[in-house]
Structures are given as structure tokens and as C-alpha cells.
Amino acid sequence: MSESLSIAALGKLVDCWIAEGRHVTGPRRINGRLLYARLDSAADLDLTEDERPRNSIKQVLFPRHEELYGYKLGHKRIELTESETPIAEQIVVAARPCDAALGPILDHVFNWDYKDTQYNRRRELTTIVTLACRHHDAHCFCTSVGSAPDDPRGSDVMLHAMDEGILEVCCLTEKGSRLFAGRCDNLPSPSSGRGAGGEGISGDIANQPVLPLTPAISHRENGTAPPRRFDLDKVQEFLAQGFEDSRWPDLARRCLGCGACAYTCPTCHCFDIVDEGAGKEGVRARNWDACQFVPFTLHASGHNPRSRQNQRQRQRIYHKFRIYPEKFGPLLCTGCGNCTRNCPVGLGVAPVLAEIARNTP
Amino acid sequence: MIATLRETCRQLLSDGKVDVVIGYGHDAAADGAEDAPVYPVFITKPEDAGRLVWNDRCHANLAVYLKHEEIRSLGRAAIIVKGCDQRSLVVLEKESQLDRSKIYVIGIACDGLDRPKCRTCDVHEPRGADVIIGHKAAGTGYPCAGGVPSANGTQGLPDTLPDDRYAELRAFLARPSAERLAYWRQELARCVKCYACRQVCPMCYCRRCIVDKNRPQIISTSATLKGNFAWHITRAFHLAGRCVGCEECSRACPMGIDLRLLNLSVAQAAEENFAFRAGDDPAAEPVIGSYAIQDKEDFIR
Numbered sequence: 001m002s003e004s005l006s007i008a009a010l011g012k013l014v015d016c017w018i019a020e021g022r023h024v025t026g027p028r029r030i031n032g033r034l035l036y037a038r039l040d041s042a043a044d045l046d047l048t049e050d051e052r053p054r055n056s057i058k059q060v061l062f063p064r065h066e067e068l069y070g071y072k073l074g075h076k077r078i079e080l081t082e083s084e085t086p087i088a089e090q091i092v093v094a095a096r097p098c099d100a101a102l103g104p105i106l107d108h109v110f111n112w113d114y115k116d117t118q119y120n121r122r123r124e125l126t127t128i129v130t131l132a133c134r135h136h137d138a139h140c141f142c143t144s145v146g147s148a149p150d151d152p153r154g155s156d157v158m159l160h161a162m163d164e165g166i167l168e169v170c171c172l173t174e175k176g177s178r179l180f181a182g183r184c185d186n187l188p189s190p191s192s193g194r195g196a197g198g199e200g201i202s203g204d205i206a207n208q209p210v211l212p213l214t215p216a217i218s219h220r221e222n223g224t225a226p227p228r229r230f231d232l233d234k235v236q237e238f239l240a241q242g243f244e245d246s247r248w249p250d251l252a253r254r255c256l257g258c259g260a261c262a263y264t265c266p267t268c269h270c271f272d273i274v275d276e277g278a279g280k281e282g283v284r285a286r287n288w289d290a291c292q293f294v295p296f297t298l299h300a301s302g303h304n305p306r307s308r309q310n311q312r313q314r315q316r317i318y319h320k321f322r323i324y325p326e327k328f329g330p331l332l333c334t335g336c337g338n339c340t341r342n343c344p345v346g347l348g349v350a351p352v353l354a355e356i357a358r359n360t361p
Numbered sequence: 362m363i364a365t366l367r368e369t370c371r372q373l374l375s376d377g378k379v380d381v382v383i384g385y386g387h388d389a390a391a392d393g394a395e396d397a398p399v400y401p402v403f404i405t406k407p408e409d410a411g412r413l414v415w416n417d418r419c420h421a422n423l424a425v426y427l428k429h430e431e432i433r434s435l436g437r438a439a440i441i442v443k444g445c446d447q448r449s450l451v452v453l454e455k456e457s458q459l460d461r462s463k464i465y466v467i468g469i470a471c472d473g474l475d476r477p478k479c480r481t482c483d484v485h486e487p488r489g490a491d492v493i494i495g496h497k498a499a500g501t502g503y504p505c506a507g508g509v510p511s512a513n514g515t516q517g518l519p520d521t522l523p524d525d526r527y528a529e530l531r532a533f534l535a536r537p538s539a540e541r542l543a544y545w546r547q548e549l550a551r552c553v554k555c556y557a558c559r560q561v562c563p564m565c566y567c568r569r570c571i572v573d574k575n576r577p578q579i580i581s582t583s584a585t586l587k588g589n590f591a592w593h594i595t596r597a598f599h600l601a602g603r604c605v606g607c608e609e610c611s612r613a614c615p616m617g618i619d620l621r622l623l624n625l626s627v628a629q630a631a632e633e634n635f636a637f638r639a640g641d642d643p644a645a646e647p648v649i650g651s652y653a654i655q656d657k658e659d660f661i662r
Contacts, residue, residue: 030551033617037551054615055553064553065583138398253431254401258560260615263553274582287583288553295573309431342615344561345421346400351388 005180007165010093011042013180017091018042025060026093027053036060036092036099047094049161050135054342056266057092057099061106061122064263064288068118068273073280083283086122091179094131098142098336100154102266103128108328109269127175130155131167133224139337140226141350147335149225226335229350230357238360239322243314247359251352252313254345259290261339261348262316267332270296291315317352362495363415366441369467369492371410373439379465380436381405383426385419386412401426403435413441415494417474422607424449424563427459439465443474444484448605448640449563451489455647456603458566470495481526481606481625489643530625545590551616552589554582558610558620559596564603571595593623601627602648605640634660 005013017024018041028037029046036053039045070081092099103123110116133140133149142148152158156176160168171177238245262268272289276282289296292313297306306312324332333349340348370382386402399418403426404410424446426432442450447468453459468490473479486496533541556572559565572580572592580595581588597620604624611621631637634657637648 031548031617031619035551035616054617065585065588138396249431253403254426256425256557256560258557258613259553259555260557260613263555264615272582274578276581276583285583290555293556293573294569295575309429338615342557344557344609344613346398351398355388 003169003180004162005159005167005169007047007167010159010167011045014039014042014045014093017179022089022091024091024093025057026095036095039093045093047131047161049131049133050137052096052137052140052336052338052341053099054338055264056102056336056338057095057128058102058106058266058269060090060092060126061103062110062119062269062271062288066118066286067283068286070283071275071277071281083118086118086125088125090122090126091129092126093129094159095128095155096133096336097130097149097151097153097155098140098147098334099266100128100130101147101151101334103154105154105267105330105332105334106269108330112328127156127179128154129157129159129176129179131159131161134161135224136226137337137341139341139348139350140335141229141337142335143225143227144229144232144350144353145331145333145335146232230353234357234360235321235353238356239318242356243318247356248314249308249310251355252310252347255292255309255313255347256345257292257294257309257312258344259288259292260342260344262290262292263288264338264342266334266336266338267320268316291319313347313352317349320349321353363413366415366467366469366494367410367413369494370404370413370439371407373465374404374410375407378437379439381432382410382413382439382441382467383423383432384413384441384467385415385421385423387414403432405435415469419443420474420609420612422446422449422561422563422609424453425561425609427453427464427563428566437463437465439467441467441469442487442490443469443471443607444487445479445482445605445607446563447487447489448484449607451640451643452603452605452647453563453566454643456650466490466492468493479608480529483526527625527629530622530629533622534626546586548618549589549593550586552584552593552618553616554584554589554592555615557613557615561609561613562600563607564600564605565596593620597623597627600624602631602635602637603639604628630660 014024014026018039024039025036026039026045027034027048028039028044029048030037034046034048034051034053035055036057036059037044067083069083072079072081103126106119107123110119130152136149142151147153150158150160152172156171156173157180158170158172160170162168169180171180262270268290270289270291271286273284274287275284291297291306292309294304296312298304306315320332324330337348337350340346340350370384373379374382382404384402384404385399386404387397387399399414399416401421401423402412404412422445423440423442427438427440432438440450447466450459450461450466454461466487466489468487470486470493471482472485473482486493536544559570572582575582580591604627606621606624606628608621610624611619614620628639631639631648635648637645
């Protein structure tokens with residue numbers, strides 16, 4: 001069951017959400033570049049379909065800098081103060097499916113042994129409205145990692161762009177339904193019927209049952225999905241025994257060692273804990289970190305178990321395609337292609353895995 | 362031109378003059394496709410010289426690789442440089458980071474990369490190279506004005522006049538200071554501290570960057586406005602009189618922060634106050650590395 005909505009009506013809805021005090025994030029053009037960013041109004045929302053935002057929506061659930069608690073050193077005692085728990089409701093609108101999938105993936109990590117209060121609170125408060133892709137570029141490879149341009153994983157609502165500025169709205173969760181159901185007075189009432197005047201939501205979405213997830217095959221059939229870049233089975237077969245393979249230095253030789261891949265990746269989630277403050281008072285904070293940086297594994301002794309860049313590249317591939325899947329099940333990759341799109345030297349998951357698959361019998 | 366480039370490199374490798382050519386290439390699997398991605402390649406066998414390419418996507422300043430241990434271990438290197446890249450070799454040599462006699466420099470005439478093409482270049486034909494492939498289009502040498510069609514039929518860009526080089530910066534500096542601060546607050550707020558700007562830069566060769574030093578932590582590692590200002594201002598200052606303006610940092614930034622303006626600002630200070638341009642004159646003493654009693658200081662404010 002689904003309903004339809006015009007793009008103009010989506011805009012009105014976005015303005016309503018913002019007016020109601022929600023933090024809305026969506027693709028926004030900044031200095032000519034499409035980036036997920038906080039929207040000040042619906043006018044900021046850029047629904048360009050044939051360009052993928054160069055960052056991910058990760059920031060919404062896992063900010064690049066987050067204060068965990070404050071500390072104060074007193075005489076023989078340490079006073080700790082709770083940092084403010086996030087309270088604002090957040091909405092991501094027009095997320096790409098390869099971004100929306102990050103929720104279920106990060107959930108494992110932030111609830112594995114310690115249940116991360118701040119992450120879980122943000123997750124609870126966040127609703128993800130995804131726009132299924134009708135286009136892909138040379139870097140997209142969702143179909144190579146078992147996903148698809150209309151994969152509903154992690155989405156609360158799925159929007160499908162139809163012709164003539166109409167969006168098909170599929171609410172997949174209660175949270176998603178609540179967002180679209182009769183929340184805005186200035187939209188035509190449900191009784192106005194499907195597609196009336198090309199404006200407004202038709203039908204009473206609130207009363208629709210939560211949709212079952214359907215296998216995402218339509219885009220593969222009509223050819224808008226990216227071609228498969230590598231055979232995942234072959235890759236995993238190689239990784240099972242390829243840790244010491246002599247080709248790693250060649251595969252990663254051009255890597256410059258920045259964190260553009262990790263920081264624009266929806267699923268990379270490593271962080272560093274830092275204390276910031278003056279003297280006896282300060283805050284303990286969590287900052288993004290990346291396995292591509294030299295100090296990431298640097299020991300206090302000066303020894304670095306990953307002393308060469310190709311070892312750090314190998315680590316990134318192994319974490320995504322072997323270590324994480326062994327521990328939690330799914331792959332730590334959604335095939336968004338941002339690693340390659342943002343790499344100054346065109347490296348990233350797909351080129352490396354394609355090379356591996358090509359040379360694995 | 363590409364045939365000459367490949368043949369030159371093949372010859373260098375087969376004659377044993379060099380062990381590796383650092384250049385731009387396609388994936389072996391690209392099979393010569395025109396729009397195949399271009400990235401740095403390290404050619405060690407003469408028969409692989411055919412993988413080398415040259416087009417307007419050959420952005421990377423390959424001089425950055427000369428400091429990499431993994432590349433050094435391949436042996437004596439030939440490196441393909443554009444005019445801007447060659448200037449970074451001059452700076453590196455002045456700073457004792459490379460022995461020019463141990464590398465073979467293949468200069469390649471470049472009429473500007475990207476769209477829009479590099480706007481402030483005045484070295485379309487590299488200097489000081491061991492060999493130059495191609496030549497700049499007739500009539501585009503400095504000083505001149507107006508582009509003319511180059512040999513390959515594209516619009517060749519003229520070398521810029523000194524006045525043009527800082528035109529964009531001057532326009533920015535003409536804005537009120539509150540506006541400029543607001544601009545940088547807005548831009549640097551997006552920085553995620555991936556350090557792509559640092560990693561693509563041949564001049565950022567410190568074995569341990571100041572942001573990676575944590576005993577004590579001088580510069581906050583947090584990607585907050587405070588931490589980001591500290592990082593970018595520190596980096597700009599460290600590039601004073603050293604940045605050659607290859608613009609790779611701006612291209613590499615995933616968040617689209619135009620770092621050129623910061624670099625142009627310090628480059629202008631070096632040029633206007635010390636008549637010094639990084640990498641321009643191999644005989645000139647580095648502006649930061651030399652001192653004269655008559656050095657101006659009135660530009661410090």
C-alpha cells in the first residue's frame with residue numbers, strides 16, 4: 001500500500017517539520033557541492049537525483065564531535081557531570097538507500113557490550129525518509145554488496161520519484177507513518193483523493209498497516225541499478241586466506257593516508273576519546289577517528305603494528321568484509337561509493353575489490 | 362603527445378635509467394576506455410608504459426609520493442610533473458627533502474586542468490625538467506592576454522599576469538572583516554578533519570604533524586569550529602612561502618572547502634613583501650628559511 005505526494009507538498013511538509021522544532025537534514029547544495037546538511041527551510045532541499053551527496057548521514061546518529069560528560073578534579077575526588085542528552089527530534093529527508101542502511105549497521109556496534117545511551121537516544125529520535133535512486137554514477141556499487149537502489153533497509157519511509165514531480169510514499173515503520181499522517185494543516189485533506197491537483201498526501205496514511213519489506217528487484221530489472229563491480233563470494237573467499245597476500249602493497253600503493261574515505265562512509269564508525277579543557281576542569285568527548293591515520297594504532301612505546309599504509313588499507317577492507325560480518329552478520333559496506341568518489345587518488349572499496357575478484361580464480 | 366610520453370618512459374625503464382615512473386594511468390582493466398578513471402600509477406616494467414595517460418583529469422601533484430617510503434623502496438624514480446608540480450620539487454630540494462640529481466623529471470606541458478581550468482597558473486610549461494613533453498600553445502606564454510587554440514584544438518589558457526594571480530583574493534579582502542569572518546566560520550564549520558588537504562600536499566612532509574602530537578595536545582583534534590580554525594590557520598601559516606598553488610587541497614576536500622584563498626593570502630604576503638614566490642627561482646633562499654635585517658614586518662597585523 002502506498003500513497004502519493006507532490007514534491008511541492010513534500011516541501012510544505014518539510015517546512016512544517018522545521019516549524020515544529022525538528023532538526024531536518026537533507027541534501028543541500030553548498031558551494032556547488034551536494035552535501036547532507038541541516039536544512040533551514042524546504043528551499044534548501046536539493047532533490048537532484050543524478051548526483052550523490054559527497055558525505056553521509058552518519059553525522060545525524062553519530063556526530064563527529066560529541067561531549068560525553070564533564071569532569072572537575074577536586075581534592076581527592078572527581079566530580080562528573082552528565083552531558084546533555086540529545087532531545088531534538090531529527091528527520092533525514094531524501095536520504096539515499098545506501099545511507100539509510102547505516103542505522104541497522106551501527107546499532108550492532110553501539111549496543112554490542114555497552115549500550116551507548118547517547119547513540120540510542122539519537123537513533124530513537126531520528127526518522128529516515130529515503131528517496132529511492134533512479135540514477136547511479138560510476139562509483140555506485142550497491143548491487144555488488146547485495147543491496148539495491150530501492151533497498152528499504154533502515155528506512156522509515158521510502159519515497160519513489162514518479163514522473164511529473166510526484167513521489168510515491170511508502171511508510172515502512174510506525175515512526176515513518178506518524179511523520180506523514182495528517183501532520184500539516186495546509187496540505188489538502190485526505191478526502192481530496194489521490195493526486196488531486198498534484199498536491200498533498202492522499203489517503204489516510206496513519207491508518208495503513210506498516211508495510212512488509214519487499215525484495216528490491218524492480219530497479220535491477222529496469223536497468224537503473226549500477227552494474228555489479230565484483231563478485232562478493234570471490235572477494236570473501238580471497239579474504240578468508242588473503243591477509244598475508246603479496247598483492248596488498250600493489251593494491252594500495254597510491255593511498256595517501258587521509259581519512260576522506262572513512263569520514264564520508266556511512267558505516268565507518270571508529271572514534272577516539274579525548275579530554276578537552278583547561279587544568280582541572282573539562283569535558284570528555286568522542287571524536288571520529290579513522291584506521292587510515294598513522295596514530296590510529298600507534299602504541300605509547302612508539303611501536304606501530306600497522307606501520308605501512310597498505311596494512312591500513314587492508315585493515316579497512318577486512319573490517320568491512322570479514323571482521324564485522326563475522327561478528328555481527330551484515331557487511332560493513334552499503335555500496336555508496338563515497339570512498340572512491342572522495343578519494344584524491346581514486347582508491348576505495350570497489351576498485352580494490354574489483355582488482356581482487358579479477359585475480360581470484 | 363601521449364605516444365611520446367609513453368615512449369620516453371618505456372625507454373627510461375628499459376635502459377635501466379630509472380626503476381619506476383610515477384605518472385598518471387588507467388586501471389589495467391580499463392582497457393583504454395576514454396572516460397576511465399585516472400589516478401597515480403607506478404610503472405616498473407617497460408611493457409607497462411602503455412598504461413600511462415595524459416588528460417585534464419591528471420590533477421594529482423605526484424611530488425607528494427617522493428616522501429613515501431613505499432615508493433622510495435621501488436628505487437630510482439622518474440616523475441611526471443606539470444608546471445605547478447615542478448615548482449614543488451624546487452621547494453622540496455631547497456628544504457633538503459630530495460636530491461634532484463637522483464630523480465628524473467619529465468615535464469609535461471599543461472594548458473590547465475579541470476573545469477573551470479586552473480585560473481592562476483603561469484607555468485603552463487614546466488621549467489627545470491630533464492625532458493619536456495609537448496609544448497604550450499603558441500602565444501600563451503607570459504606575458505600575454507587572451508587564450509588561443511592550442512595544438513590539440515582546445516582553448517589554451519594564457520599565463521596569468523602577476524595582477525591576475527591575486528584578483529580573487531583582492532575581491533575577497535575588499536569585503537568587510539565581519540563578512541569575511543562569517544564566511545570562514547561557515548566554511549570551516551564543515552571541516553570533518555579527514556586531513557585530505559594535508560595528505561595530498563607535497564609540502565606537508567612532517568614525520569609527525571602537530572595535530573598528531575598529543576603530549577601535550579597543542580591543537581584540538583575535535584572537528585569543532587575552534588579545532589578547525591586552529592588546524593587550518595596553522596596549516597596556512599606553515600605553508601607561507603612554501604605553497605606553490607597546485608590547488609590539490611581544494612580539490613581533495615570532500616566537504617568542498619575552498620582552501621585556496623588561505624594559501625593565496627600567504628603567497629601574496631611573500632610576493633609583495635619579499636618578492637618571493639615558492640618554487641619560482643631555484644637560486645632564491647626560502648623566505649621563511651632566511652633572514653635579512655631589512656626584512657619588512659609592517660605587514661604583520
